[in-house]
Amino acid sequence: MNPNERTSALFTDLYEITMARAYLEEGRTGLAVFETFFRRLPKNRGYVVAAGLEDVLDFLEDFHFEPDELEWLAGLGAYPRHFLERLGQLRFDGDVWAVPEGTVVFPYEPIVQIIAPIHVAQLLETYVLNQIHFQSVIATKAARMVDAARGRTLVEFGARRAHGTDAAIKAVRASYLAGFDGTSNVLAARHYGIPPFGTMAHSYVQSHGSEARAFEVFARLFKGTTLLVDTYDTLRAVDEVVALARRMG
Structure with missing residues (x-):
């Protein structure tokens, strides 16, 4: 996994693309407001630490469909050429409002708000939820551990139990954001400038x-x-x- 690798605009659910086509066919391209929030917390949990915004902003800044991605979509037989041409022209030019990463948030409090033409904003939903949810979960658990540690050193060693390489890298950043002192993950340490730690096996x-x-x-x-x-x-x-x-x- 290359932390600098671009995330494809195809990282979305199929129905997001289908709805984007419907919006365009209906001529509905006005601004829409999408907000990321959660409704409730697990028992004995009082807060969430927001994380993942940096990855969301990087994704939005480079959001576009590559020609080969559009050709693949054409092969599905569900999208006409005029729609795919519109997809090829799409860029994110909306507004983003968000709490800073590391902010404590509570139920129904917006974490990220995106204002953009509805067909564009719809395509972003999957990635935004993916990044904010996972990284906020890790940051929150890490923050609770930092509170419990009362100043003792905490190091992230989770790569071999993470759900894939991308999750391992993002978990390092989220835990460091929440107050951890370092990580055993060498790639993440280099990429994010986080102190590396090691023991023996x-x-x-x-x-x-x-x-x-x-x-x-x-x-x-x-x-x-x-x-x-x-x-x-x-x-x-x-x-x-x-x-x-x-x-x-």
Whole structure:
């Protein structure tokens, strides 16, 4: 996944394109106002931290259909040439109003408001909801963890459990926005300028004859590192790390 890669205007639901055609065929191209908000919160949740606006703005700034994308749509047999030609000319020239990322928001409070010709605004709905929803969920959970940590260091390590590479990258940004200190994800660290963090893996410990040997080699190579103590026997490993720390001073 390339964080700089353009998101295609085809990242929408088919019915958005179908409705855009209907609007144009009816001659309805006046301004419409679309707002992103949520109606309720899960139990024991008091707020949402807004996130995802930067990606929405990047998408709007470069919103257009490529010729090969229009040809693919033509192959569906549902859209006449005159409509596809109109799609090829579309650019976003509307207005965007939004709360700053990191803002605490509540039910029914608009997070993003888009004002644009209705056939254009309709095409944007899927992407806007996709970005604002996911990143706000992550930012909110991260903010709750920051509150609970009370000043302790928090690092995002979620790439291997994320729903794909794009979600992993966006989760890094959302968690950092909410107060995390860094990430284990090297690509995201480089792309966003976020401090990278690392520890060691169980496989490294397993590759040595003993935990004590693995700890000593790693600690001598990387000063001030973090050692995993739960590969085999956690309490015994803790004792080994304490003994190692005393030997190394």
